[in-house]
Amino acid sequence: MSEDQSISKPSESVEDAELVSLNDQKSSGAPQTIGYVAIVISIVLGGLYLVRYSGGFDRDTYLESNSIIEEMAALGGGSGADGDVVEVAFDPIKEGQKIYQTNCMACHQVTGQGLPGAFPPLAESEWVSKDPALLARIVLGGLQGPITVKGNEYNSIMAPLAAVLSDEQVAYVLSYIRQEWGNTAGPVEPTVVAEARADMGAKATMWTVEELKPWITE
Amino acid sequence: MKNFISLFFIVFAGIAISWFGLLVVGANSLSPSEEFETTMVVAGDDVIITGHEGLAARGEQVYRALACAACHTQQVRRPGYGGDFERAWGSRQSVARDYMLQDTVVLGTKRLGPDLTNVGARHDAEWFFKHLYNPGSLSEVSNVPSYSFLFTEREMSDGNSSNSLKLEGNDIPEEGFEVVPTDDAVALVAYLQSLNLDYDLPESKRIK
Amino acid sequence: MESSLTQSGTSAIDSSAKAPVLVYLFSALKWLFFASIFGYLASWKTHNPEFLNGWSFLTVGRVQAVYTTAFVYGFGCNIAFGMGLWLISRLSGESLRYTIVLIIAAFVWNIALTVGLVGIFMGHLNAFEFLELPSYVKLPLLLASLVVSVWGLLTFKNRKNADVFASEWYLLAAFLVFPWIQVVTQVMLFTKPAPGVVQALVASWVASNLVWLWFGSIAVAGLYYLIPKLLGKQILGYGLAKIGFIVLIFAGSWMGAAKLVGGPLPAWMITSGIAASLLMIIFFSITGINLFGTVWKHRSRICDNGILLFVGFASLALILSGIGVLLVSLRGFAEVTQFTIFLDAHRFLILYGVFSMTMFALIYYSFPKLLGREWAMDFMISTHFWIAFIGILLVVVPLAIGGWQQGAAMSDASVPFADIVRHASYWMVSRSMAWIFLTIGHLCLILNVLATLRPECEAIVEELTRTEDTSAGGVES
Numbered sequence: 001m002s003e004d005q006s007i008s009k010p011s012e013s014v015e016d017a018e019l020v021s022l023n024d025q026k027s028s029g030a031p032q033t034i035g036y037v038a039i040v041i042s043i044v045l046g047g048l049y050l051v052r053y054s055g056g057f058d059r060d061t062y063l064e065s066n067s068i069i070e071e072m073a074a075l076g077g078g079s080g081a082d083g084d085v086v087e088v089a090f091d092p093i094k095e096g097q098k099i100y101q102t103n104c105m106a107c108h109q110v111t112g113q114g115l116p117g118a119f120p121p122l123a124e125s126e127w128v129s130k131d132p133a134l135l136a137r138i139v140l141g142g143l144q145g146p147i148t149v150k151g152n153e154y155n156s157i158m159a160p161l162a163a164v165l166s167d168e169q170v171a172y173v174l175s176y177i178r179q180e181w182g183n184t185a186g187p188v189e190p191t192v193v194a195e196a197r198a199d200m201g202a203k204a205t206m207w208t209v210e211e212l213k214p215w216i217t218e
Numbered sequence: 219m220k221n222f223i224s225l226f227f228i229v230f231a232g233i234a235i236s237w238f239g240l241l242v243v244g245a246n247s248l249s250p251s252e253e254f255e256t257t258m259v260v261a262g263d264d265v266i267i268t269g270h271e272g273l274a275a276r277g278e279q280v281y282r283a284l285a286c287a288a289c290h291t292q293q294v295r296r297p298g299y300g301g302d303f304e305r306a307w308g309s310r311q312s313v314a315r316d317y318m319l320q321d322t323v324v325l326g327t328k329r330l331g332p333d334l335t336n337v338g339a340r341h342d343a344e345w346f347f348k349h350l351y352n353p354g355s356l357s358e359v360s361n362v363p364s365y366s367f368l369f370t371e372r373e374m375s376d377g378n379s380s381n382s383l384k385l386e387g388n389d390i391p392e393e394g395f396e397v398v399p400t401d402d403a404v405a406l407v408a409y410l411q412s413l414n415l416d417y418d419l420p421e422s423k424r425i426k
Numbered sequence: 427m428e429s430s431l432t433q434s435g436t437s438a439i440d441s442s443a444k445a446p447v448l449v450y451l452f453s454a455l456k457w458l459f460f461a462s463i464f465g466y467l468a469s470w471k472t473h474n475p476e477f478l479n480g481w482s483f484l485t486v487g488r489v490q491a492v493y494t495t496a497f498v499y500g501f502g503c504n505i506a507f508g509m510g511l512w513l514i515s516r517l518s519g520e521s522l523r524y525t526i527v528l529i530i531a532a533f534v535w536n537i538a539l540t541v542g543l544v545g546i547f548m549g550h551l552n553a554f555e556f557l558e559l560p561s562y563v564k565l566p567l568l569l570a571s572l573v574v575s576v577w578g579l580l581t582f583k584n585r586k587n588a589d590v591f592a593s594e595w596y597l598l599a600a601f602l603v604f605p606w607i608q609v610v611t612q613v614m615l616f617t618k619p620a621p622g623v624v625q626a627l628v629a630s631w632v633a634s635n636l637v638w639l640w641f642g643s644i645a646v647a648g649l650y651y652l653i654p655k656l657l658g659k660q661i662l663g664y665g666l667a668k669i670g671f672i673v674l675i676f677a678g679s680w681m682g683a684a685k686l687v688g689g690p691l692p693a694w695m696i697t698s699g700i701a702a703s704l705l706m707i708i709f710f711s712i713t714g715i716n717l718f719g720t721v722w723k724h725r726s727r728i729c730d731n732g733i734l735l736f737v738g739f740a741s742l743a744l745i746l747s748g749i750g751v752l753l754v755s756l757r758g759f760a761e762v763t764q765f766t767i768f769l770d771a772h773r774f775l776i777l778y779g780v781f782s783m784t785m786f787a788l789i790y791y792s793f794p795k796l797l798g799r800e801w802a803m804d805f806m807i808s809t810h811f812w813i814a815f816i817g818i819l820l821v822v823v824p825l826a827i828g829g830w831q832q833g834a835a836m837s838d839a840s841v842p843f844a845d846i847v848r849h850a851s852y853w854m855v856s857r858s859m860a861w862i863f864l865t866i867g868h869l870c871l872i873l874n875v876l877a878t879l880r881p882e883c884e885a886i887v888e889e890l891t892r893t894e895d896t897s898a899g900g901v902e903s
Contacts, residue, residue, distance in 0.1 A: 013658040014654055014655055014658055015436070016436065016516050016517055016519065016587070016655075017519055017587045017589070019517070019589075019591045019593075019651075019654055019655075020589035020590065020591050021589065022654060022660055023591075023592075023654065023660050023661050023664040024664075025660065025664065025665060026665050031662050031663025031666065031715045031719065032663065032665070032666065034663075034711060034715060035663060035666040035669070035708075035711060035712050035715065038707055038708050038711035038712070039669065039708050041707065042704050042705050042706075042707035042708050043705065043708075045704045045707075046677075046701040046702070046704035046705040047701070049697065049700060049701045049704060050697055050698065050701035053693065053697045053700075054693060054694040054697045054698070055692065055693035055694055055697070056694075057692075057694040058692065058693075058694070059247045059248065059254070059314075059692050060420070060421040060692070061421075061692055061693050061694070062296070062311055062313055062421060062422065062690075062691075062692060062693055063296065063693060064693040064696070064697060064757070068296075068298075071298065072296065072297070072298075072425075075297065075425045076423070076425050076426065097259075101258075101259055105259075110259055110264065220590055221590070222579075222582060222583045222598075225590070225594075225595060225598050226579075226598065226602070228672070228675060229598060229599045229602045229603070229675055230602065231676075232672075232675030232676045232679055233602070233603055233606055233635075233639075233675070233679055235676070235679075236631070236676075236679035236680045237606075237610065237631075237679075239680075239698075240627070240631060240680060240682075240683060240695065240698065241610070241614065241620075241624070241627065241628055241631055244620075244624050244627055244691075244695060245614070245620045245621060245624045247692075248621055248622065248623065248624050248692075249621045250621065282551070282552070282553045283549035283550070283551065284482070284485055284487060284488070284549070285485065285486075285487020285488050285490070285491055285551060285553075285558075286487060287487070287553050288486065288487035288490050288491070289486070289487070291765055293688075293689045293690055295688040295689070296688065299688050299757075299761055300688065300761050300762075300764065300833075300836060300837050301836050301837040301838060301839045304839030305836075305839050305843070311688075311690070312689075312690045313690045314622060314623045314624075314690050314691060314692070315622075316622075316623075316690060317622035317623040317690060318621050318622035318623070319621075319622065320622055321619070322552075322553055322619075322625070323553075323622055323623055323625045323626050324553040325623070325626040325686070325689060325690070326765075327555055327685070327765065327769070328765050328766070328767070328769070328770075329765035329766070329836065330472065330847055330850070331847070332843055361473075361475060361844075361847040361848070361851060362475060363471075363475035363476055363479045363485065363486055364476070364479060365485070366480065367480060367481060367482050
């Protein structure tokens with residue numbers, strides 16, 4: 001064939017092992033300036049962006065800035081995300097609903113209808129509109145033995161929640177129940193619950209309807 | 219960066235940090251848990267988030283096997299970002315909880331067809347079957363191919379079957395024949411009908 | 427000094443690398459041809475979906491999956507393995523040992539890939555872009571790529587060349603990252619699937635690292651090597667190169683989440699992806715100066731050599747891709763471009779404009795050295811370049827414009843969706859035209875290879891015809 005040409009086209013004047021020594025120089029002039037400017041700009045931009053728009057690294061925050069959160073809220077949608085967010089007025093009823101869902105819903109159901117034969121209803125129940133002092137004692141101390149609600153007799157056990165809920169929480173959940181599912185009684189103050197708790201002291205057994213007679217008024 | 223160990227360590231650290239910080243942390247924070255529930259009550263309505271079950275689960279596999287995600291997305295962006303809300307593709311942003319129990323999440327990356335997150339609320343089964351058999355017969359679609367291989371044309375035995383397609387114009391089969399969907403088509407339509415975003419979540423509420 | 431520093435030492439390395447690298451090279455060319463056909467078909471079906479419709483195995487989504495898989499895992503990975511191994515052994519001054527294992531790995535890879543593609547045709551594909559291959563081929567693919575990675579890492583560890591050049595950093599990164607992301611894919615998506623939308627996050631992370639930390643690293647390594655070798659000159663601003671590398675590793679790996687902007691992920695994940703993309707300005711500026719800056723400084727030399735055309739173009743495409751990365755990560759820009767063909771244009775620019783063009787350059791550079799003879803049709807190198815250049819322009823520019831138009835129209839609810847798709851499909855016709863050019867370019871390369879191998883080809887043909895004559899003669903007598 002043809003004679004042995006050099007295999008590389010233009011000068012393969014650089015050996016592989018020489019690549020580093022060829023390039024081993026401190027950058028200077030334009031490349032260095034551009035490089036350092038780029039570094040400073042991107043660190044500043046990237047850092048600012050990360051801090052500003054991270055939504056507090058919160059799992060439930062999908063909207064990246066307060067202005068968008070407000071915009072969505074104004075439209076009636078969006079999320080009530082936590083963290084760096086618009087101050088929404090505290091709603092004890094909403095709080096009470098959450099407490100109800102966690103502690104009461106299992107037996108009294110989401111509709112407040114209870115379970116026939118097992119757990120009494122709270123919806124339009126005559127007990128719910130009675131003295132808050134009575135209701136606070138039931139929630140704090142629990143209930144056992146027969147009880148008649150809306151003409152039906154129930155005989156179950158309601159566990160005491162004194163150790164689980166604070167005075168405020170009992171007040172919120174009672175306030176919620178008293179205005180939900182057609183109930184039209186007024187809210188309950190935490191002071192009433194605090195009084196009931198102090199009065200009960202260290203009650204060893206759960207309440208019975210007999211024991212609650214002093215606070216049952218018509 | 220002069221030697222193997224330091225180079226190896228640098229690369230290893232970089233990948234490990236991003237893998238852990240984004241994927242592992244993400245997987246942990248977005249898993250179902252006691253305070254990230256899949257059943258809850260929002261504004262008085264029961265909300266139960268599920269994966270696709272039964273026929274819809276089978277349809278999810280058909281959707282994947284036909285690579286529908288090549289042209290369709292299943293994510294709704296928030297109102298005001300892009301035109302998703304204005305096009306009635308969904309009245310709220312879709313969020314992580316919506317997908318939490320699904321087997322295969324096909325968010326999709328391209329829209330050569332409309333978004334499907336809420337398509338179950340937009341069309342009924344008959345529309346879906348017609349769309350799959352001959353999309354050209356429905357005026358509002360344009361670029362989707364027909365999936366007529368998901369249907370069989372067969373001889374009628376004892377009149378129309380209950381699930382034969384009601385077709386018009388050129389599509390009507392000849393006398394004595396009917397077009398029925400195969401099992402795959404039925405499953406796929408069941409899946410599409412199950413795609414629904416018409417419920418609220420605490421972190422994403424619909425705009426009416 | 428060491429004998430490896432002399433010309434004969436380099437030849438020794440080349441002859442040890444010859445067999446496995448050529449096996450990977452030929453596999454890559456075979457897959458390139460296959461991918462060209464399916465690239466054209468996939469593109470055609472996006473604007474003419476009824477074309478060849480009617481069978482489930484040719485439905486538009488599956489054809490796209492076949493094209494992507496064949497191009498990425500067939501052509502892309504094979505050539506990345508081959509050129510990666512050749513570069514690391516050359517730069518380390520250390521021969522590849524036990525090359526038979528590498529050849530076996532190549533066969534395992536290609537057989538597994540073929541099985542996977544048949545599976546995709548049959549509908550066993552997965553729903554994530556770039557990750558469509560069915561799970562049952564993942565293990566052989568992982569093992570084959572592990573072999574390549576381990577060989578590469580060990581060759582570097584046993585290097586005779588004490589100095590470590592920039593290409594070697596990037597090659598090491600690539601060898602380490604590729605098996606890692608394969609394992610993450612299989613475990614977090616299929617074996618023990620992540621909950622819900624985290625799957626999409628995993629898929630984005632893997633796809634982004636596949637493109638930038640695997641293919642991108644191999645391409646950048648190739649460019650850092652070819653530029654000083656071909657020009658015989660210093661790289662401009664090489665002192666900064668380290669910083670660019672560090673940024674790619676630590677920030678570049680976070681970029682994937684930015685693609686899910688506006689999607690069902692907490693804001694912080696998307697913001698982290700965008701912040702990472704902003705930090706990548708450093709990487710693109712520094713490598714831009716190093717690579718394109720050097721080529722530009724000596725641009726009068728470009729016409730001397732067809733390979734320099736590929737190298738110069740790829741360096742420029744890297745900078746343009748970087749600008750693209752920055753733009754599409756910003757929430758405001760992404761609002762328009764997010765689900766449009768703009769992203770197709772950007773991805774094509776990276777995978778073809780940067781990676782494939784660099785690989786072509788490496789092929790044109792290394793093949794003569796491995797074989798020990800010149801290209802038979804040297805002029806074809808420039809021809810290939812210009813044809814490919816037209817093809818790339820025909821993909822990137824119309825899809826970018828069309829994608830912007832598509833996105834703007836999607837934000838405007840008064841435009842019926844059917845109209846949007848119709849207009850977009852007019853732009854997509856350009857991509858189908860481009861595939862004709864690109865395929866011709868690929869044929870230029872394949873023809874050149876065959877012509878250069880003419881003695882071997884003629885010998886094979888002679889062998890075959892001689893056998894026929896003998897048998898014919900045998901029958902007669």
